[in-house]
Amino acid sequence: MFVKKYGRVxxxxxxxxxxxxxxxxxxxxxxxxxxxxxxATPSIQHWQSASGAKVLFVEDxxxxxxxxxxxxxxxxxxxxxxxxxxxxxxxxxLDLGAEGLNEDDISRGMADIxxxxxxxxxxxxxxxxxxxxxxxxxxxxxxxxxARVLQHPLxxxxxxxxxxxxxxxxxxxxxxxxxxxxxxxxxKAVYGxxxxxxxxxxxxxxxxxxxxxxxxDFYRAHYTAGNAVVAIMGDVTRAQAEVIAQQLTVKLSDxxxxxxxxxxxxxxxxxxxxxxxxxxxxxxxxxxxxxARTDPDYFPLYVGNYILGGGGFVSRLMHEVREKRGLVYSxxxxxMPLKQPGAFQIGLQxxxxxxxxxxQLVRKTLAEFVAKGPTxxxxxxxxxNIVGGFPMRIDSNRKIxxxxxxIGFYGLPLTYxxxxxxxxxxxxxxxxRDAFARHIDPQAMATVIVGAxxxxxx
Amino acid sequence: MRAYLLYITLLFGWWQAGAQAEVFERxxxxxxxxxxxxxxxxxxxxxxxxxKAGSMDENVGTTGIxxxxxxxxxxxxxxxxxxEFSKRIAAAGGRENAFTSSDYTAYFQTLHKSRLPxxxxxxxxxxxxxxxxxxxxxKEIKVxxxxxxxxxxxxxxxxxxxxxxxxxxxxHPYHHPIIGWMSDLQNLSVNDxxxxxxxxxxPNNATLVIAGDVKAEEVFKLAQRHYGGVSNRRLAPQxxxxxxxxxxxxxxxxKAPAELPQLVMGYHTPTLKKPAQEWKPYALEMLAGVLDxxxxxxxxxxxxxxxxxxxxxxxxxxxxxxxPSLFILEATPSEGxxxxxxxxxxxxxxxxxxxxxxxxxxxxRVKAQxxxxxxxxxxxxxxxxxxxxxxxxxxxxxxxxxVMLAKLQAVTADQVLEVAREFLQDDxxxxxxxxxxxxxxxxxxxxxxxxxHVR
Numbered sequence: 001m002f003v004k005k006y007g008r009v010x011x012x013x014x015x016x017x018x019x020x021x022x023x024x025x026x027x028x029x030x031x032x033x034x035x036x037x038x039x040a041t042p043s044i045q046h047w048q049s050a051s052g053a054k055v056l057f058v059e060d061x062x063x064x065x066x067x068x069x070x071x072x073x074x075x076x077x078x079x080x081x082x083x084x085x086x087x088x089x090x091x092x093x094l095d096l097g098a099e100g101l102n103e104d105d106i107s108r109g110m111a112d113i114x115x116x117x118x119x120x121x122x123x124x125x126x127x128x129x130x131x132x133x134x135x136x137x138x139x140x141x142x143x144x145x146x147a148r149v150l151q152h153p154l155x156x157x158x159x160x161x162x163x164x165x166x167x168x169x170x171x172x173x174x175x176x177x178x179x180x181x182x183x184x185x186x187x188k189a190v191y192g193x194x195x196x197x198x199x200x201x202x203x204x205x206x207x208x209x210x211x212x213x214x215x216x217d218f219y220r221a222h223y224t225a226g227n228a229v230v231a232i233m234g235d236v237t238r239a240q241a242e243v244i245a246q247q248l249t250v251k252l253s254d255x256x257x258x259x260x261x262x263x264x265x266x267x268x269x270x271x272x273x274x275x276x277x278x279x280x281x282x283x284x285x286x287x288x289x290x291x292a293r294t295d296p297d298y299f300p301l302y303v304g305n306y307i308l309g310g311g312g313f314v315s316r317l318m319h320e321v322r323e324k325r326g327l328v329y330s331x332x333x334x335x336m337p338l339k340q341p342g343a344f345q346i347g348l349q350x351x352x353x354x355x356x357x358x359x360q361l362v363r364k365t366l367a368e369f370v371a372k373g374p375t376x377x378x379x380x381x382x383x384x385n386i387v388g389g390f391p392m393r394i395d396s397n398r399k400i401x402x403x404x405x406x407i408g409f410y411g412l413p414l415t416y417x418x419x420x421x422x423x424x425x426x427x428x429x430x431x432x433r434d435a436f437a438r439h440i441d442p443q444a445m446a447t448v449i450v451g452a453x454x455x456x457x458x
Numbered sequence: 459m460r461a462y463l464l465y466i467t468l469l470f471g472w473w474q475a476g477a478q479a480e481v482f483e484r485x486x487x488x489x490x491x492x493x494x495x496x497x498x499x500x501x502x503x504x505x506x507x508x509x510k511a512g513s514m515d516e517n518v519g520t521t522g523i524x525x526x527x528x529x530x531x532x533x534x535x536x537x538x539x540x541x542e543f544s545k546r547i548a549a550a551g552g553r554e555n556a557f558t559s560s561d562y563t564a565y566f567q568t569l570h571k572s573r574l575p576x577x578x579x580x581x582x583x584x585x586x587x588x589x590x591x592x593x594x595x596x597k598e599i600k601v602x603x604x605x606x607x608x609x610x611x612x613x614x615x616x617x618x619x620x621x622x623x624x625x626x627x628x629x630h631p632y633h634h635p636i637i638g639w640m641s642d643l644q645n646l647s648v649n650d651x652x653x654x655x656x657x658x659x660x661p662n663n664a665t666l667v668i669a670g671d672v673k674a675e676e677v678f679k680l681a682q683r684h685y686g687g688v689s690n691r692r693l694a695p696q697x698x699x700x701x702x703x704x705x706x707x708x709x710x711x712x713k714a715p716a717e718l719p720q721l722v723m724g725y726h727t728p729t730l731k732k733p734a735q736e737w738k739p740y741a742l743e744m745l746a747g748v749l750d751x752x753x754x755x756x757x758x759x760x761x762x763x764x765x766x767x768x769x770x771x772x773x774x775x776x777x778x779x780x781x782p783s784l785f786i787l788e789a790t791p792s793e794g795x796x797x798x799x800x801x802x803x804x805x806x807x808x809x810x811x812x813x814x815x816x817x818x819x820x821x822x823r824v825k826a827q828x829x830x831x832x833x834x835x836x837x838x839x840x841x842x843x844x845x846x847x848x849x850x851x852x853x854x855x856x857x858x859x860x861v862m863l864a865k866l867q868a869v870t871a872d873q874v875l876e877v878a879r880e881f882l883q884d885d886x887x888x889x890x891x892x893x894x895x896x897x898x899x900x901x902x903x904x905x906x907x908x909x910x911h912v913r
Contacts, residue, residue, distance in 0.1 A: 062499050062836075063837060064833060065833055065834060065837070103754075103763065104763075107752050107753035107754040108752070108754045108823065111752035111754065111826070111827055114826045114828075114829060114830020114831065115830070133830055138830075162763070162766055165766070165769070165792060165793060166762075166769045166770075166792070168793070169717070169769045169790075172717040172718070172793075173717040175717065176715055176717045176894075176897055178612065277715075277897060278715050279607075279611075279612040279715075280607045281604070281607045281608060311548065312544070312548075312553075313532070313544040313548075313554075314541075314544050314545055319541075323597075324597075325597065326597035326601050326604075327600070327604070328601070328604050329601055329602075329604040329605035349604065349607075349608050350604060351603075351604065351607060381545070381548065381549055384548070384549045384550070385551055385552075387551065388549070388550055388551020388552070388570060388573075389552065391551075392502055392570075394500070395499070395502045395839070396499075396500075396837045397837050398838075
């Protein structure tokens with residue numbers, strides 16, 4: 001119970017909103033909200049460090065601990081197509097050897113003081129986070145290791161070979177799993193030649209080619225002080241936070257603007273891929289390029305999607321496909337807001353024999369929603385949930401740290417949290433209908449069915 | 459790899475002096491135990507109701523019924539039609555869900571503190587007024603079958619786990635999967651759900667845990683108002699299960715579509731029954747930490763980093779459960795290595811540990827992590843409530859937490875060695891291997907190189 005646990009407990013959960021999508025749904029959750037119930041939002045301090053890094057800080061002394069996250073625009077969309085995987089491996093290898101510290105020094109050094117590293121990595125961003133006790137002794141040691149790992153990684157040759165082998169194993173394993181196969185085919189169908197189509201962790205053939213030099217080059221070009229965002233949350237003073245931000249970024253290479261991504265072609269051709277798989281269920285994904293983080297339609301789309309398929313048990317998709325007919329355990333829709341428009345996706349799994357029928361039902365539900373928009377009653381219920389649930393979005397240091405990183409990374413206003421519920425409340429039925437109609441054409445969706453019903457598999 | 463570190467924080471840590479003082483408890487006259495953990499950092503409250511009934515209380519032929527009933531609990535009462543529970547919680551800004559384990563079943567909502575009365579009203583209503591109808595059951599059992607397909611049938615690692623548990627336990631009901639055997643799901647009826655509900659869903663078989671920005675006295679009053687009128691029931695006595703001593707090593711192979719083989723070794727071990735008196739379960743926890751408490755712990759350092767024989771390796775043990783436990787060693791071989799290779803390597807690690815013991819430094823490191831996690835735990839009100847509910851439901855009680863943490867801190871290197879010697883024995887062992895099969899159903903060598911699945 002206290003140290004290392006295995007298996008058994010809680011394996012048979014009832015209806016999580018979309019358990020296979022936790023990472024992405026967290027990214028979505030990280031963008032939302034404020035409240036009519038008088039509720040204090042955290043007071044965010046903001047400055048630019050002498051290194052050039054952007055800093056966001058919330059001071060809070062309730063718990064003697066500190067959370068820090070450093071994010072840079074170094075996600076998988078910056079990979080070259082033939083070297084897909086460099087960005088992910090660069091991120092993965094940061095804490096596997098740095099000047100004066102081998103990989104065991106790093107992991108032991110952290111464990112000895114009960115400190116923890118966490119990582120985040122997606123198409124846009126690479127992030128390294130730290131959680132440590134805030135006592136000067138522990139904090140000092142943990143930050144010293146983090147500073148070294150971020151600013152002086154070595155990418156040792158022998159370790160790269162080992163990590164490549166492990167990654168290739170994992171990629172091959174992923175190629176047997178219906179959900180991974182579906183995800184890869186879906187990104188490709190939606191994004192074509194755009195780098196958002198690249199598999200986030202690369203492909204077997206491209207990873208095999210990666211060299212230490214590739215990683216050093218990538219690191220130098222993308223882990224730059226001027227593009228770094230430092231989020232600090234917890235038990236330190238402003239003066240201490242200033243020192244920490246500088247300590248973690250001063251030795252990063254000089255600021256250069258991050259390379260611009262090509263723009264996404266928003267209208268795609270309708271497509272349907274049916275891929276054979278021996279699983280008992282079909283895994284179905286359907287979608288289009290959706291919205292960017294800074295899309296002016298962000299709020300109508302967010303609120304509308306809650307009604308369509310983001311609101312767990314009470315969404316339209318859940319009601320039609322699961323509650324009324326028992327066809328699935330999980331069905332969901334989401335927008336993945338990125339620098340460029342990330343995907344709008346609907347996903348479900350159902351036994352093969354009923355896959356085609358379930359997909360038809362999903363298409364009908366979507367088409368109806370896009371054509372008519374939500375009802376007044378649905379919109380009200382959505383607002384009640386999003387606004388009323390706002391306090392839970394910022395009820396822990398970990399969640400607040402997540403907002404600080406997102407606000408900094410995407411250049412959202414510092415009043416983002418303060419403004420959020422107001423913006424949700426202003427959304428109208430007409431705005432939702434209009435925004436969906438402009439973003440989603442139900443006749444031109446990319447659809448992937450892995451484990452497709454066999455008689456119809458092409 | 460970082461997930462290993464995060465995994466530890468999910469588990470328990472060092473109890474802060476003072477934190478314990480904020481836990482209050484009272485038992486209503488109908489037997490419902492109410493426990494309040496005050497935490498005033500955010501204006502949020504968590505309600506969790508824990509029933510002392512899980513899949514281990516099921517009978518042959520109706521496995522899975524505990525979990526199916528959990529699903530049915532969202533299907534309405536006389537006053538609250540099907541689907542309304544979720545709608546009302548959502549309209550209050552709340553989030554809700556439920557989970558079933560082998561040992562218990564629990565339901566929870568997280569809301570603004572002002573909405574606690576609503577959550578209590580709804581939760582107490584379905585404690586005694588649940589509508590169980592054949593049409594709703596017929597739909598929901600299909601959902602559960604889809605859940606089983608998704609989580610188990612199409613997931614080779616879960617499938618192997620299921621087969622392994624059924625091999626490890628011959629007598630104990632941990633033999634059966636929580637979600638139930640598919641053949642049982644196909645035979646279950648709404649009447650089975652009624653029997654289960656009537657048997658276990660009563661205030662005197664439950665623990666209500668409320669955590670967050672509340673005052674204990676007010677919560678007790680509110681609980682009395684909403685739950686006080688639910689009548690208690692004579693409970694069937696909980697059965698006692700044991701597992702007779704194993705008579706020799708057991709091996710089982712599971713063939714499923716996958717790329718990588720996997721090996722899991724499980725040794726029978728006890729769980730805590732008397733937290734203040736026992737020491738072995740604590741020593742086993744420390745043993746797991748020494749083997750796999752961080753990325754430089756023995757298994758990852760030796761098997762993954764140095765010998766490169768495995769692409770991942772781990773150990774685990776849980777001292778808290780109603781039934782017995784397993785000490786687990788597991789590994790995924792690197793490309794070109796086999797399940798036999800990683801088994802030999804894991805055995806070599808154990809042999810070396812038995813020969814040389816563990817160092818003070820290793821123990822100190824695990825203890826430091828446990829202590830820090832106890833501070834980090836305070837960042838999650840939900841998790842604090844979970845810990846209380848879990849310990850109450852398995853019969854140890856939340857007062858055991860500080861005792862357990864102190865005992866864990868007192869474990870010595872000799873004790874770790876002693877439990878390794880006592881429990882990590884072949885006669886006590888089950889080995890499960892995942893034998894990966896090509897997706898095409900064709901022999902593997904025909905699709906060598908690159909991706910082996912058929913498109």
